[in-house]
Amino acid sequence: MNPGTVLAAAAHHPGFLSPTGVEITFVLVGLATLGAALLTVTTKQLVHAALWLVVALGGLAVEYLLLTAEFIAWVQVLIYVGSVVVLLLFGLMLTKAPIGRSPDADSGNRWVAVGVAGAAAVTLVWVVVDAFRSTWINLHGAVQGTSHATGTSLFRHWVLPFEALSVLLLAALVGAIVLSRRTDGGKETE
Amino acid sequence: MHLAYPAVLAALLFCVGVYGVLARRNAILVLMSVELMLNAVNLNLVAFDVWLRDTLHAGQALTLFTITIAAAEIGLGLAIVLLVYRNRGSSDIDRLTALADPAGPRGDGTGRPGAGEDPDGPGTTAGDEKAEATA
Amino acid sequence: MNDTLDVVLRLIAVLVVFLVLPLVVGQTEHKVMAHMQGRLGPMYAGGFHGWAQLVADGVKFAQKEDVVPADADRRVFQLAPAVALLPYLLVLIAIPVGPHGFVGQALDAGLFFVLAVMGVGVLGSLMAGWASANKFSLLGALRTAAQLMAYELPMLLAAASVAMAAGTLSLPGIVESYHWWWTLWQLVGGLVFFCAGLAELQRPPFDMPVADSEIIFGAYTEYTGLRFALFLLAEYAGIVVLCGLTTVLFLGGWHGPWAGSVGWLWTLLKTAVLAFVVIWLRVSYPRLREDQLQKLAWTVLIPLSLAQIALTGVVKVVIS
């Protein structure tokens, strides 16, 4: 796909006032995702935060599906919802997350954080809208995110990074094990 | 579909993650916020990959890598948090300020005698007890 | 219009299967266990060999008071059974029963979808255990989570082996490319997959998270009435899904004599046999200890599945 065709596609895109069904769905799911994400970072109940994170991640998986990135979507569900969140919950429970509100869930940096995040949001949205308000994604045609396509590109063009990543995973595995080991000698086996 | 939709959503999600990283006390909540930020990036990658119809599928490949790294990060991060919790009895980020320049005359010296000590003195033993109870 | 009708019909069929098969498995379990233990099992409900026993149980559960502990996190507590149950319903959609589109919805990355969604189910257990404000429940939930983390990996690896062999992630595609000798080729992977699946379902002998002699009933201790019934339903739905998946991935699904016409029967049959094995295992094996559980996953199943992948890769290269 050369830039010319992209521009050509962008030239005759429908307006924002006549959204397609996919767009409507995307926006609705996006709103839900955003809401869940906001709840994740604002709720005072720690475990609820993790559960809202599940919703947000799930919503993102749906967005991937809507963007025809099917494989990514399922990986998202598998890794994030199935493992990462479970790990997070696991960690929360190990650190004795209480039931109910934790009054000290937010630190004193809260208003600074609001300021920084708000400014960043305004800036980013402004820039992004300014840059891409007339850009159109053509979702028709060949599906972009089939496992075949993804696998092909991954193992044909991205093999070296992939292998490097496997080394990284191994290192992370070893690191996590080392970190989690009790350091007080080998006398206490488990 | 307009590219603006996923792009704006990604930007907003990213900022929500920023807020979470900056405002949350609990280290695990901070990790969650980091996940949100990573996901925002992923969404952007996917959206632009789909828009550009990249033959290399760089966006999606990178997304996969990101997800992998996120998984590794969460594993290591949790291991660290649990270790800290075991040693300190707390996973509050703003109490983990052992690297702060200590106030008072002790900080005037060239050495850093306060760095190695636990800033919340009596809390150490309580933390150890908790850690043992947890283990 | 025709498409919509088609989709609706398929979903209804899946729902029916989802509602019926677990009950069948449950009833079978009652009877099989009873007979294996030298007793009769339910005999009266419904008349013939107590066939309506589970229906009666359902009615009984529905009548019971829905108790939520005072200190519990109410919403999470109430939501947990649904989270535990729904993934299996979704998974059922993707499992092909017969050839020629005899499937709820054929997905490109069906295998991935199935595994991913099944992984979500464990969230229900975690939520239930944490929200109960009960230390036995929390322990159960933690054990569940640990077990899930441990067995997810061999399960995925085993499934990946099949996907490699078939060259596709689509479940119907896998079944289609199945040959009889695959069963031998993927035997180790199959065993690993089945074991890991059992562990994810917390079925005996991997039922440490719900060990009633230690932690009462784990994450489900505080549940009563219909919500408890939903957890039970989720477990049996899990058995169905696991057996169905094992069938599809390792036993060739609808392959068999006259597959073109009665393929779906072969699938059901194989699933039933596997379900029987699940029940059989429950009766015959003692419960594994927590450390044995972890050890089995990390030191036996994962190496085995890796070996299986290696074997698959070698054979795949050789035959191509």
Add this chain to the structure above:
Amino acid sequence: MTLTALAALVPLLPFLGAAAGLLLGRSAPGFVRPLAVLPTAASFVLAAVVAARQGTGAPTDAAHRLATTGSVPVDLALHLDGFSVLIAVLVGLVATCVQVYSLAYLRDDPRYPSYAGLVSLFTAAMLLVVYTGDLMVLLVGWEVMGICSYFLVGHYWETETARAASIKAFLVTKLGDVPFLIGVFALGADAGTFRINGILAAAADGRLHHPTVVALLLLAGVAGKSAQFPLHTWLPDAMAGPTPVSALIHAATMVAAGIYLVARLLPVFTASAAALAVLAAMAAVTMIGSGLAALAQDDIKRVLAYSTIGQLGYMAGALAVGDRRAAVFHLLSHGAFKALLFLGAGVVIHAAGTNSLTAMSRMGGLGRRIPDALWTMGLSLASLAALPPLSGFFSKESVLRAAEHASAGDTAHVPSAVGWTVLVAALVTAVLTGAYATRLFLLAFRGSGPEVPDHGRQPLAMTTVLWVLALPTVAFGGLTYRELPHWFGGPSGDGLGPVLTTSVLGTGLAAVGVLVAYAAWQGTAAIRGANPIGAVVAEPADAEPALVEAEAIDTHAEVYGDVASAEDLGDPGRLLLGPLHRSAAHGFHLDAVYGVLFVRPVLAAASLVRFLDRDVVETYVKGAGGTPKLLGAAVRKAQTGNVQTYLGALLAGAVVLAVIVAVGA
């Protein structure tokens, strides 16, 4: 041995003795006493030999230029004439007596080595002043005496009184020394030399351009050293030093130095009538004031101190009327009897255990216990009161005669008003002197009341010295007044002997003073009997005399409420002075005036300087240090250790950069 070499040895021997004594004081305590006495005694003998060999001959001068200085040359010069050799003999005599006396007086003092060394050094410095022919070298001796007096007055530095007195002595004399130094430079600049002979020649030729200024500047130094009004206040307070030191300072050395200097440089002063007038006024005020003050003092040594000031006033008066022979004559006789008076006072204090006349007046039998002191002090007091035929009579008579001569306008360069001033003041002072001498004697030795506590037998060294000094006290004046003019180089006809008018006047007035004081003493006897003021007796028997004295001085203010006086209604001085008594006892409050005029402004200036240093200068210094500290604290504040704060700042910066880039683009 040549005369010059002998004369050079005179100041050198005590100096070497002092150096050896100070060096060996710790390591070889056995050598300290010989090293203290022998060089001084040898120096005395040598001074006597020098005097004998110099005799009435022409002045001997010797000079050795050590190094060429830039402009005005400084020579190591020796000048021997009648004045200097006689004064040197006096210095040697008194110093020897004082050293011998100190052997007993400070027998157990742990700081005796340094004390003896300093006394020797003091003596050496004075001898240097006496013998030198160069003003610069004189200045060296002059300043060495100043520092030695500081150390010696502060010998009992454990007591507050001694510390204050030593500092006061040092500062007040320095106050005079600064203008004195300037005067010396001016003189040297005017005359082109520091050699005294050269200066005198210049003065005779009228080559001095600013005689008045120079003379007044020099007078300031003289007033400081010789304790003339208004710089005399250090001398009574210097009584806090040990008695021998007082004797040394008062009789022969320090205070004599000023008089001697004026005597040497008299032509410079006579060149300026104003200087002579000032000197006369100074002398007159000093004489009368000190006489009144002496009458009111309670401390026996302070009485003597004021009497010294008064007698120095006589000498200054004699100089004011241009007769240096009379001045030096009085200096010599006064040196003898004043040394005797002080040393006798030391014996009295030791015997009585107190320095308070009030206390002594309530004691019986003090005279019987110390007959040596009784007789010698009686003689010397009579000499002080100028009763014939004692030395004091002849020397004071010569002063009166000179003043009378000047008042008649017969003396060249000297206005008759100066003569009259000096004459009248001297006559009034004669009355006062007679009165306070009588009062002292009667109160000290004729007291009635309980028996004096026994302080043991007076050491032989002390009593012997008294009798040795009694000889010149009695005989010096009568024997020498005919010879001295030859020694002093004047025409023989112009003698120093008594003339009828002034001797009748002087003796009569002194007798009036004596009688009035005696009458007052008798008149107040009843009051004394009615008001027994307990004698505070410091030490038990056999204590070291110096310790007794130190304690007596230290406790005086405590017991009687004042350093100088005591609340004694039976004091004849009080009766005689009437309302003046109080201010006289306090030296006419001159110290208070000084306090207001100098001490307070200086303290205020010091506090101003302190303020400027602490609050102004230091503010900049502190600011220079504090600003980086504050900045550092601010930076340190940023180092919270809170990761989120860091991240917040980082991301905020990133947003700002992004906005800048976006807007800029």
